[in-house]
Amino acid sequence: MTLRVGIVGCGRIAGNHARALHQVDDVEVVGCCDPAADRVAAFAAEHGVPYATPGLDGLVELGLDAVTVCTPHPVHEAVVVRAAEAGLHVLCEKPIAVDLAAADRMIAATDRAGVTLGVLFQRRFWPAAQRIRAAVDDGCLGRPVLGEVSVLLHRPAEYYASDAWRGRWDTDGGGVLMTQAVHQIDLLCWFLGRPTQVSGFIRTHAHGAHIETEDSASAVVAFESGATATITATTAANHNLGNRVTVVGETGAIASVLEFPEGQEGVNELWTVPGETHLSTPFDAAREARPDIGSINARLGDFHTRQVQDFAQAVLLGREPAVTGRDARTSLAVVTAVYESSRTGRVVPIAPPGEGAAR
Ligand SMILES: NC(=O)c1ccc[n+]([C@@H]2O[C@H](COP(=O)([O-])OP(=O)(O)OC[C@H]3O[C@@H](n4cnc5c(N)ncnc54)[C@H](O)[C@@H]3O)[C@@H](O)[C@H]2O)c1
Structure with missing residues (x-):
């Protein structure tokens, strides 16, 4: 089975996600979204992502299996909860959220939907x-x-x-x-x-x-x-x-x-x-x-790839990912x-x- 994945948020760290997803077996990057119209179009062109849209709903319509979340931290909750409600597995950037109540709602939403929640701590x-x-x-x-x-x-x-x-x-x-x-x-x-x-x-x-x-x-x-x-x-x-x-x-x-x-x-x-x-x-x-920040993020890329690989395997094999929402x-x-x-x-x-x- 191939995991069809979308990227939510197309800023600085999203490039690591796109490169990682392209490198991992059994994964296909099918779309990306970001309300910043110029950024999402440029990101899709640079990383060979076939579909770009302003919001998560546009991605959900593609019939995805999972999303990776690269928005600013206070936006993680809204994206993860909406993705879980749509039945999508989620790999979210760190920190999981900015307060514990939000983290608990994210964990509860993914538990309820029976989807996998992983959080990116590639170190x-x-x-x-x-x-x-x-x-x-x-x-x-x-x-x-x-x-x-x-x-x-x-x-x-x-x-x-x-x-x-x-x-x-x-x-x-x-x-x-x-x-x-x-x-x-x-x-x-x-x-x-x-x-x-x-x-x-x-x-x-x-x-x-x-x-x-x-x-x-x-x-x-x-x-x-x-x-x-x-x-x-x-x-x-x-x-x-x-x-x-x-x-x-x-x-x-x-x-x-x-x-x-x-x-x-x-x-x-x-x-x-x-x-x-x-x-x-x-x-x-x-x-x-x-x-500089660009070179720091670039050097961390190989380990983003390892965690994306772990997450894809976790979803495909039905096991827990290396870093769960509860860990985060x-x-x-x-x-x-x-x-x-x-x-x-x-x-x-x-x-x-x-x-x-x-x-
Ligand atoms: N794991 C790491 O080493 C690492 C490194 C850098 C950043 N991060 C994390 O990644 C996240 C993003 O950081 P960044 O530096 O890429 O930020 P950034 O500002 O460069 O990018 C964030 C992007 O999210 C978009 N966005 C905002 N709301 C959105 C929404 N509702 N739907 C879709 N897109 C939306 C913004 O328009 C922007 O393009 C943060 O949580 C940060 O902590 C992790």
């Missing part, structure tokens, strides 16, 4: 990230007891000015945590398990003149297992030092996955498992420190808990899994 497909997860599973790190997320990125003012929706609470839902660090928070929770409590602060330091959301954040997360972790995130760094997620296991072994330059496939910067220290790849600050809800729960903690000055609990909740 899980890096071999270096999978090596950490395997080391947690096979016990060679022991139970993870400490974690550390470090997101030290540079974004120029033009990045926020280039799209009207960026940097505003109503149209972006958050800043560096919601848009950038959510990838590393997803990895952290994949390694450490279910988060239960969060405390944190958000600030706007470098970009305060042109955005209302945070450009910097510090937070502490406690996990059900007893592990704890810190999150440091900013888009206000001058030298873009990329992203790093570190895990300390109860054996004392330390493992980290480093993404530097930003967008580059992660490597195990630290790997102190006895007898395996040769797996470490040292940090080299001389590497590219100011990659977990990283969103951490991000929104940091916002609440910063606003209230309290430690914010994250509810245990339930119907429509993280598990």
